[in-house]
Amino acid sequence: MAINNLVKRLQNIMRQDAGVNGDAQRIEQMVWIFFLKVYDSQEEMWECGENGEDFVSIIPEELRWRNWAPSKDEEGRYINDAMTGDELLQFINNKLFPVLKGHKSMDGSIDGIRVTKETPRGQAIVQEVFQEVNQYMKNGTLLRQMIDIVDEIDFNDTAETHTFGDIYESLLKDLQGAGRAGEFYTPRALTDFIIGRLNPKLGDKVGDFAMGTGGFLVSALEYLRPQQKSAEDAEKFQNTVVGQEWKPFPYLLAVTNLLLHGIQHPDLHHMDSLGQPMSEYHDKSKKVDIIAMNPPYGGSTEASVKQNFKAEFRSSETADLFMVLIMYRLARNGRAGVVVPDGFLFGVDGAKLAIKQHMLRNFNVHTIIRLPGSIFSPYTSIATNIIFFNNERAEDAPEEYATRCTWFYRMDMPEGYKHFSKTRPMLLEHCQPIIDWWNNRKEIILDEGNEKARCFTVEELMANDCNFDLCKFPKDDEEILPPAELLADYYKKRKALDHEIDKTLAEIERILGIELPKE
Numbered sequence: 001m002a003i004n005n006l007v008k009r010l011q012n013i014m015r016q017d018a019g020v021n022g023d024a025q026r027i028e029q030m031v032w033i034f035f036l037k038v039y040d041s042q043e044e045m046w047e048c049g050e051n052g053e054d055f056v057s058i059i060p061e062e063l064r065w066r067n068w069a070p071s072k073d074e075e076g077r078y079i080n081d082a083m084t085g086d087e088l089l090q091f092i093n094n095k096l097f098p099v100l101k102g103h104k105s106m107d108g109s110i111d112g113i114r115v116t117k118e119t120p121r122g123q124a125i126v127q128e129v130f131q132e133v134n135q136y137m138k139n140g141t142l143l144r145q146m147i148d149i150v151d152e153i154d155f156n157d158t159a160e161t162h163t164f165g166d167i168y169e170s171l172l173k174d175l176q177g178a179g180r181a182g183e184f185y186t187p188r189a190l191t192d193f194i195i196g197r198l199n200p201k202l203g204d205k206v207g208d209f210a211m212g213t214g215g216f217l218v219s220a221l222e223y224l225r226p227q228q229k230s231a232e233d234a235e236k237f238q239n240t241v242v243g244q245e246w247k248p249f250p251y252l253l254a255v256t257n258l259l260l261h262g263i264q265h266p267d268l269h270h271m272d273s274l275g276q277p278m279s280e281y282h283d284k285s286k287k288v289d290i291i292a293m294n295p296p297y298g299g300s301t302e303a304s305v306k307q308n309f310k311a312e313f314r315s316s317e318t319a320d321l322f323m324v325l326i327m328y329r330l331a332r333n334g335r336a337g338v339v340v341p342d343g344f345l346f347g348v349d350g351a352k353l354a355i356k357q358h359m360l361r362n363f364n365v366h367t368i369i370r371l372p373g374s375i376f377s378p379y380t381s382i383a384t385n386i387i388f389f390n391n392e393r394a395e396d397a398p399e400e401y402a403t404r405c406t407w408f409y410r411m412d413m414p415e416g417y418k419h420f421s422k423t424r425p426m427l428l429e430h431c432q433p434i435i436d437w438w439n440n441r442k443e444i445i446l447d448e449g450n451e452k453a454r455c456f457t458v459e460e461l462m463a464n465d466c467n468f469d470l471c472k473f474p475k476d477d478e479e480i481l482p483p484a485e486l487l488a489d490y491y492k493k494r495k496a497l498d499h500e501i502d503k504t505l506a507e508i509e510r511i512l513g514i515e516l517p518k519e
Contacts, residue, residue: 006149006167013145019138027171028249032133033150034168035256039126040065041155042259046122058113058123063096069147088147089140100130122265129255131270132248165260172213172253185212186294186339187375189428191219194337194386197438200290202227202236207288209273209295209325211243214254216292221261238264242288246272274321277308278328287331294339295322297382313358315351319344323355327363330391339371342383346469356466360403360458364394369434370410370471374419375426401458407441408471409434409453450474 010030014020020029043064046055057064068091071082083091094106102112115124137143154160172185195216200206206220220241228234241263245251251270258266281287297319305321306314313324319340330336344352345368359365367388375384394404413419414430437444437453444453451471461468 006153006164007171009149010146013142013149014137017137017139017142019136021136025134025136028134028252029136030146030171031249031252031256032130032135033146035129035252035259036065036069037150037153038155038256038259042122042264044156045264058115058119058126060099060110060113063099063110065151068096069151071144071148071151082144084144085140087140088144089138092135092143097130097133097135100126102127102131120265121267125255125266125268128270129248129252133252161260168257168260172215172257186215187426188215188219189426189431190294190339190371190375191215191292192223192428193431193434194292194339195219195223196435197388198290198292198335198337200224200240202233202240204240204289205242205331206240206290206292207242207329208291208293209244209329210293210322211245211254211268212250212294214243214257214268216294217241217243217254218257218261220290220292221258221263239267242267244269244271244273246270246275272305273325274305274308274318278310278324281325281328284331287329287334289331289334291326291330291334291336291338293322293326293336295319297341297343312354313351315349315355317343320351320355323359327359327391330363332391334391335388336390337386337388339384339386342385342469344468345385346467348465348467353466356468357462359389360401360461360466362391362402363389364392364397365389365403365406366394367407367409367438368468368470370408370473372411372413372420372473374413374421398458403458403461405455405457406461406468407453407455408451408468409437410451410471410473412452412473 007030011026014026014029020026043055043057046052049055061067068083071079071084073079095110099105099110099112102114104110104112113127115127137146153164155164169188200220200223202224206217208214208216211217221237224237224240228237241258243254243266245254245268248270251268255266255268258268295318297317306316309321309324313321315321323338323340323344326336326338347353365387367386369386369388371384371386373383376382389403393402397404411431411434417424420426441455442453443451443455445451454471456470
């Protein structure tokens, strides 16, 4: 079928339905339908596999997509008893959704699906993704029209699956503008760039513990796909990625995304990654070789969650806690690339300072890339950066440190761009200057006070109280932040300034041998 305008057709149908309000609900409505169709195609693959005769679906037979969704047979003739209207609506609301959530159907005729420790990961996912998914439509005839359109997609056709994958990518981009506060999905160009620098190999385990829709994991899979040369390689590929996400809708999107990219049993989990005591991650089996993440930032976490961390690392900001989690979960000789806000770089409050000191002492923090403020435009103008570090000791690192020196590189806007936008987003080609520099590092000083790339020793960083706000953008290039973000930025910078003043006063007291009066 021609599916290039698929999303637009579905959206036009939903606009006629009184139960669906706004883009966010329209996207959620589409995605659970996509998931069931994609999952049914996955089950066909399992049935045709080596042990296909032993396969038993976790979904009760009459609730499998193939047994209720199609309204035409293989010859294209209409099926007389295909459900539509109120009958279809009642079936979905009273049978399908309750059972997939793990409950009995409303009439008690079908038991809810059950997940045990023995349930294969690919099947257990069904109950997880439906736990908090909603069915919004109130018009069963319009719902039938949507199901018919999706059912025409042939996921056994490689070309059609690829085309749909591209459409799904555009759907994930649309989600950024769907009014879901705090969810800024990482541009594909940025995930591809970070994965390229981490250079995963088949056999590596790649993790993202705030995976959103799975962008970093998909970039890793596409990077590794050409490395498959044998059946053994294919098995390694299937077990490459692991992810966690605590918000139900992005989790559903990520599961569907990985199924579309050929992962039969996605090792994804709907959970709060910060909700476990960090001591649990001393187990080598819970560590991964590569971590690529864009943790949520700008938010705060509950006091109970902080108790999972050592006292010196207990921050109110989620981005700080995720940095600690990443350090706990990175395997020996593992590599990490993490997107962090500016506040982490220049912050010198107790927790941030302790976290950065711990990083320098125990990890090789080798590169920090300063990103333009419009990377996530127009959804947020928060300035971000990428920290690359390895769980190893750098050669010739000073005693008591794993880092020897850290390179800072500022990514300026490409020629002809004032800023990135929805219509002119960041592209992978914009990262080429960084890639060229990465492989042949040298300091770049454009003029006095304007450092584009420079290396700082660990001693210099420690003497500067781990203030990583280096190789920053010239003042003329800074964007004017919205009032709320501007205030938050000022408060963070004031904390840093207060810290510097306190340090200077303490030094004066030491020199004079007196104690100055405190306010």
